Amino acid sequence: MLNEREAESCYLGQFIPLQYHHNMLMDANRMDNFKAAIQRQVFEGAKVLELGGGTGVLSWFAAQSAAKVYCVELNPDMVAEARRLLAKNRYGERVEVIHADAFEYLPPEPVDVVICEMIHVGMLREKQVEVIENFKNAMLLNSVTRCRYLSRKRW
Numbered sequence: 001m002l003n004e005r006e007a008e009s010c011y012l013g014q015f016i017p018l019q020y021h022h023n024m025l026m027d028a029n030r031m032d033n034f035k036a037a038i039q040r041q042v043f044e045g046a047k048v049l050e051l052g053g054g055t056g057v058l059s060w061f062a063a064q065s066a067a068k069v070y071c072v073e074l075n076p077d078m079v080a081e082a083r084r085l086l087a088k089n090r091y092g093e094r095v096e097v098i099h100a101d102a103f104e105y106l107p108p109e110p111v112d113v114v115i116c117e118m119i120h121v122g123m124l125r126e127k128q129v130e131v132i133e134n135f136k137n138a139m140l141l142n143s144v145t146r147c148r149y150l151s152r153k154r155w
């Protein structure tokens with residue numbers, strides 16, 4: 001009989017084992033290139049959203065310039081770890097780690113940059129494409145609803 005968390009992981013089919021995070025962090029080629037890409041895109045004072053934040057390392061790269069980073073992670077162990085690591089590092093306070101499903105979460109304000117690394121192996125297990133697609137549709141719907149609401153208020 002599975003406990004609630006195991007059942008949740010199975011349902012998602014996408015929680016990667018904890019030791020993979022160690023491997024990802026130790027891969028200098030991976031980390032250097034993500035860091036360079038994030039530094040290139042995230043401007044001073046930007047608002048950033050990361051979907052599937054893991055240890056929070058990419059959010060932390062963004063936080064070197066961003067004013068605010070929303071870091072969404074579903075695995076509760078990773079949420080605790082990200083919060084612990086960010087609290088130890090300069091600019092970590094700019095990152096808010098949110099325990100939520102990236103399929104459902106919408107930030108409370110518009111963001112300038114979205115980071116999502118749920119690639120896994122050939123995107124077969126993690127749901128990068130679906131998560132991004134879902135986010136784009138939800139944001140679009142949200143802004144259309146807001147526009148309608150604002151224009152109604154003006155009348």
Ligand SMILES: C[S@@+](CC[C@H](N)C(=O)[O-])C[C@H]1O[C@@H](n2cnc3c(N)ncnc32)[C@H](O)[C@@H]1O
Pocket residue numbers: 012014015016024051052053054055056057058072073074075078100101102103117118119120126127
């Ligand atoms: C490949 S790891 C990358 C972690 C981190 N972004 C990095 O580059 O080190 C993807 C992360 O996405 C998380 N994840 C997978 N599906 C998710 C979902 N639906 N909502 C939120 N997080 C999710 C996993 O638990 C994992 O920590």
